[in-house]
Amino acid sequence: MKNNKYQGVLFDLDGTLLDTANDLGAALNYVLSQFDLPTVEKQVFRPVASDGAQGLLALGFADKITEYDQPALRRMFLDYYEENLAAETCLYPEVPELLQALNERDIPWGIVTNKPEYLTTLLLPNFTEFTHSQVMVGGDSLAERKPHPLPLLHAAEHIGVAPEQCLYVGDALRDIQAGNAANMSTAIAQWGYIKEQDNLATWQAKYISASPEKLLSII
Template sequence: MSKFKGVLFDLDGTLLDTANDLGEALNFVLSQHNLPTVAREKYRPVASDGAKGLLELGFKDKLSQYDYEALRKEFLNYYQKNIAVHTCLYSGINDLIAYLDENNIPWGIVTNKPINLTNALLPSFTELSNAQSILGGDSLPQRKPHPAPLLQAAKEIGVAPSDCIYVGDAPRDIEAGNRANMFTVIAKWGYIENLNEIDEWLANIKIDHPIALKAHVL
């Protein structure tokens, strides 16, 4: 079994369960426009798609009747003010990160979440304070599934891409990792609507729990 020298993570749906705060932001915007709110079981699988995916879910075919940028601003303003009310680390992430830190295995975060929101959220989780690279969806001109953010993060943590693991819960994560020549891992605990489709993503492995990653480092 190959051992890897560094680990990069997606954020929403991989390290942090942010779905309920994102869903609350969606439901706030919907209520402002006198539209029905969305139940948790409906918005959770869409949480990885951010404001765009959630607004499309909530407004459906009515979205074209609104100023999309105005809705997006409403959503993001509410979300930023309430960014860590319900958000929490996934079970096992704390132990995994502690293991990486204790063994001096560098790690970082590559997310499509805007960097200002990422930077607003992370201080609430001191367990993640040792990330050696943090890149948001607008940190570079390209975003996942383009490999550029992952390649930049690998450079920042000081590990060759071929010696890196990338862990995510969406097809774009695995595509970006594969294009960056990294060892790609599907986080099955994340926002995956249909687990029967994940073989099509062409990841190297799928794991049910963060601790399973320990076997691939050190």
């Protein structure tokens, strides 16, 4: 491990390791259809996928959302998603090779996501590549969630790596804020759900990585 720049790597999940946009978008469109509202095209919901149920519902219902019971909408969304959570979800290209390289180099790695823990626990076993993940922290696993640093600090402690020796990789501003606040190095997964208006240079990440393969060269 002495030749590795980082002794541990933590990843966001949606938009970083897994492309979950189609299944999340299907859940949004199911909810919209229940109220006879127009569905949302893939190119519109895809950049918002990292924002989860709340962000997607806000996108789909727009200024009408205050007319509805929002906790009920979220429950309907999550129930549908739970039943269909791996229908079209897949690993991003080069992610299997990245994770395998970490395994071969004995670099411990894990997942810190804002996705509810129960959904993450159901989703991960669909992909054998996650067998070697040493920790998983969901959005409701602890008292705080990203952009708070607590989930990252908890994960680093679990894998036995000091925060300053960890790299955290994510595709949303809250990921970089959490990593920086935890005193970790941070990398933006540029292949993820980046919005057109996002100015990545202002996020204060140490790295902007165009692909998982490029990320490996950083590690």
